[in-house]
Amino acid sequence: MSSAQPNLPKRDAIQLPKTPTGINGLDDLTLGGIPTGRPTLLCGAAGCGKTLFALTFLVNGATEYGEHGVFMSFEERSQDLSANVSSLGFDLDRLVAEKKIVVDYVRIERAEIEESGEYDLEGLFVRLGYAIDKIGAKRVVLDTIEALFSGLTDSAILRAELRRLFAWLKDKGVTAIITGERGDGQLTRYGIEEYVSDCVILLDNRVQDQVTTRRLRVVKYRGSAHGTNEYPFLIDDQGVSVLPITSAGLGHAISSETVPTGVADLDAMLGIGGYFRGASVLISGLAGTGKSTFGASFVDAACKRGEHCLFFAFEESPDQVVRNMRSVGIDLAPHLAAGLLRFEAARPSLYGFEMHLARMNRDIESFKPAVIVVDPISAFRGPSSEIHSTLIRLADICKTKGITTLFTSLSSAGESMNESERSVSSLMDTWISLEDKESNGERNRVLYLLKSRGMNHSNQLREYRLTGGGITMIEPYIGTEGVLTGTARLAQEAREREAQLGRRQSTERRRREVARKRSAAERQIAEMRAAVEAEEAEIATLIEQEEARESAVGSDREKMAVNRGARK
Amino acid sequence: MMNASCHKAVDATVTGLPSGQPTYNLRLYVAGQTPKSLAAIANLKRICEDHLVGRYTIEVIDLMKTPQLAEGDQIVALPTLVRHLPPPLKRIIGNLSDTEKVLVGLDIRSKDAIE
Numbered sequence A: 001m002s003s004a005q006p007n008l009p010k011r012d013a014i015q016l017p018k019t020p021t022g023i024n025g026l027d028d029l030t031l032g033g034i035p036t037g038r039p040t041l042l043c044g045a046a047g048c049g050k051t052l053f054a055l056t057f058l059v060n061g062a063t064e065y066g067e068h069g070v071f072m073s074f075e076e077r078s079q080d081l082s083a084n085v086s087s088l089g090f091d092l093d094r095l096v097a098e099k100k101i102v103v104d105y106v107r108i109e110r111a112e113i114e115e116s117g118e119y120d121l122e123g124l125f126v127r128l129g130y131a132i133d134k135i136g137a138k139r140v141v142l143d144t145i146e147a148l149f150s151g152l153t154d155s156a157i158l159r160a161e162l163r164r165l166f167a168w169l170k171d172k173g174v175t176a177i178i179t180g181e182r183g184d185g186q187l188t189r190y191g192i193e194e195y196v197s198d199c200v201i202l203l204d205n206r207v208q209d210q211v212t213t214r215r216l217r218v219v220k221y222r223g224s225a226h227g228t229n230e231y232p233f234l235i236d237d238q239g240v241s242v243l244p245i246t247s248a249g250l251g252h253a254i255s256s257e258t259v260p261t262g263v264a265d266l267d268a269m270l271g272i273g274g275y276f277r278g279a280s281v282l283i284s285g286l287a288g289t290g291k292s293t294f295g296a297s298f299v300d301a302a303c304k305r306g307e308h309c310l311f312f313a314f315e316e317s318p319d320q321v322v323r324n325m326r327s328v329g330i331d332l333a334p335h336l337a338a339g340l341l342r343f344e345a346a347r348p349s350l351y352g353f354e355m356h357l358a359r360m361n362r363d364i365e366s367f368k369p370a371v372i373v374v375d376p377i378s379a380f381r382g383p384s385s386e387i388h389s390t391l392i393r394l395a396d397i398c399k400t401k402g403i404t405t406l407f408t409s410l411s412s413a414g415e416s417m418n419e420s421e422r423s424v425s426s427l428m429d430t431w432i433s434l435e436d437k438e439s440n441g442e443r444n445r446v447l448y449l450l451k452s453r454g455m456n457h458s459n460q461l462r463e464y465r466l467t468g469g470g471i472t473m474i475e476p477y478i479g480t481e482g483v484l485t486g487t488a489r490l491a492q493e494a495r496e497r498e499a500q501l502g503r504r505q506s507t508e509r510r511r512r513e514v515a516r517k518r519s520a521a522e523r524q525i526a527e528m529r530a531a532v533e534a535e536e537a538e539i540a541t542l543i544e545q546e547e548a549r550e551s552a553v554g555s556d557r558e559k560m561a562v563n564r565g566a567r568k
Numbered sequence B: 001m002m003n004a005s006c007h008k009a010v011d012a013t014v015t016g017l018p019s020g021q022p023t024y025n026l027r028l029y030v031a032g033q034t035p036k037s038l039a040a041i042a043n044l045k046r047i048c049e050d051h052l053v054g055r056y057t058i059e060v061i062d063l064m065k066t067p068q069l070a071e072g073d074q075i076v077a078l079p080t081l082v083r084h085l086p087p088p089l090k091r092i093i094g095n096l097s098d099t100e101k102v103l104v105g106l107d108i109r110s111k112d113a114i115e
Helices: A050-064 A078-086 A092-097 A122-135 A147-151 A155-172 A264-270 A291-304 A318-326 A333-337 A353-367 A384-400 A419-427 A486-564 B002-013 B035-051 B099-105
Strands: A039-044 A069-073 A101-105 A113-115 A139-143 A175-181 A199-208 A211-221 A230-236 A239-242 A280-285 A309-313 A341-345 A371-375 A404-410 A430-439 A442-452 A462-467 A470-474 A477-479 A482-484 B024-030 B056-062 B080-085 B090-093
Touching (some): A039 A050, A039 A155, A050 A069, A050 A092, A050 A101, A050 A139, A050 A175, A069 A078, A069 A122, A092 A101, A101 A122, A122 A155, A147 A155, A230 A353, A264 A462, A280 A384, A280 A419, A291 A470, A309 A353, A318 A333, A318 A341, A333 A341, A341 A353, A384 A404, A384 A419, A430 A486, A442 A486, B024 B035, B035 B056, B035 B099, B080 B099, B090 B099
Parallel strands (some): A039 A175, A039 A199, A069 A139, A139 A175, A280 A404, A280 A430, A309 A341, A309 A371
Antiparallel strands (some): A211 A230, A430 A442, A462 A470, A477 A482, B024 B080, B080 B090
């Protein structure tokens, strides 16, 4: 809880000895607990959870801090009390058997009591003192001591005795919680806040728009700083927890580590291979654009890395999410079985915003996830200021804890931004917008990165498809006719393929023609060469014949000269 | 009406009472020897001697010595007088200085009897 501490001055923290209540959050906002050795007044209207609060203080003391406790009940019988708190997972009977807690039911029935003369409440002191000494109690709860006023008539005696009782409790050195019913114009019906004034905690259960929210406020705390706001708290099967959320400063450490989105192409689009760890991511889109599928892909990838994931589903039941995601090839069931994935499903209208936040915070505290998905934030309906403050604090809580948070938001057609988006848009580090492109009688899904802080992300509109193998992105078609999607893209691609084929065929034809021309030319050349060669051969023959004739003439002439005797 | 039925019930259990009147089993819780305690003890003894001669028992319990007994009889205020018998259980708190109220509280005298 240390990280979600309210922004309070710390220097007073050691001034006063404090006793931790063990109630999630309350110890943070009181900077350590309620004052040790002093009585604290816990007041509120009927049904605020005073008794459970007080009993949690005792049970936690006995089980976690080794401090035994006495519960003096003026309203509920011991057996009713243990039955009531067993719903919170407390085994009161066992703690009583182990002598860690004493439950003393003080029954005052006016009809049975006759008053005659002076009396005091020494009997109560004796009982309380005996119970405290019996188990060495350090903690005491009186629930609710104001019942005495309806049981006994002499309120002057009662007031004097109560004053004495609280002084006596202080002397005993026990840390006490005194509960009181809220009265008109004052904190308690009989004004006992006059006597118990070291620490006053007010519980409140308010109904607004048919939704109740429990709130807690530390009205005063003598000698200590404390959170002064109203803080929502919740009581459920896991006990009481308070959500101290005031300012949650922007001082959180950030991470440059990336977390894959679960969709490979989206990783590439983001430029750094995923979201930043601890970032807040918003995926907004129309109905049926696959917002939850993006969330589930992210969760699936995280679980496969062995990280804990918390999935807050506000529209679907866990089983429904698992079944639906199986249809796109994402099987979340093994992660659930392995304990890596936890679903927290609730109708948004079940509680007020504060309660939702308190519940989420508690779940985050206990499960310690690395990744959470809130699906969808648009399910919250209400004044935008409240939505904003709820989401801003949720985002802050997650950022301080380094949890990567993926919010989905349903936007409606024709509206550029809805209430919940507008209120969180500036909080988001990455915003992915999913859209439907309608053309040629069909819808196609495209996404683009509306913003992504700190990354050199793609500005390309990309078509994606939800297939049996998850989300697949399609290479963008960017041509002379712009970005085309769906069958228009397919048709355009086909046209292009055809044109390309035609071009290839004509080239081939021309190539063949040239080849033919070349071979014709070569043939001609060969013919001409052959003719020339034939001519040459003829000439050679003629020359030979000539030479033969000439030599024959020569030898004849010699023969004739010999014959004539011209030569010897 | 309620008183009548109670008397009947006691008549059946308490034996050998010639008058048919119930025995009073009284327990007085005090804390130490405070003036209030002492006054209560004295007042109780006086009332019993005046109105219940021979048919009462008084047990004085000092919670300073035996605090564990306080829870059993649901003691809050002191002094407290508890009537165990005859039923129903009755409690009277205070130093018993108002005798009339004690008599009414113990059903020794019905409310109507008071002028």
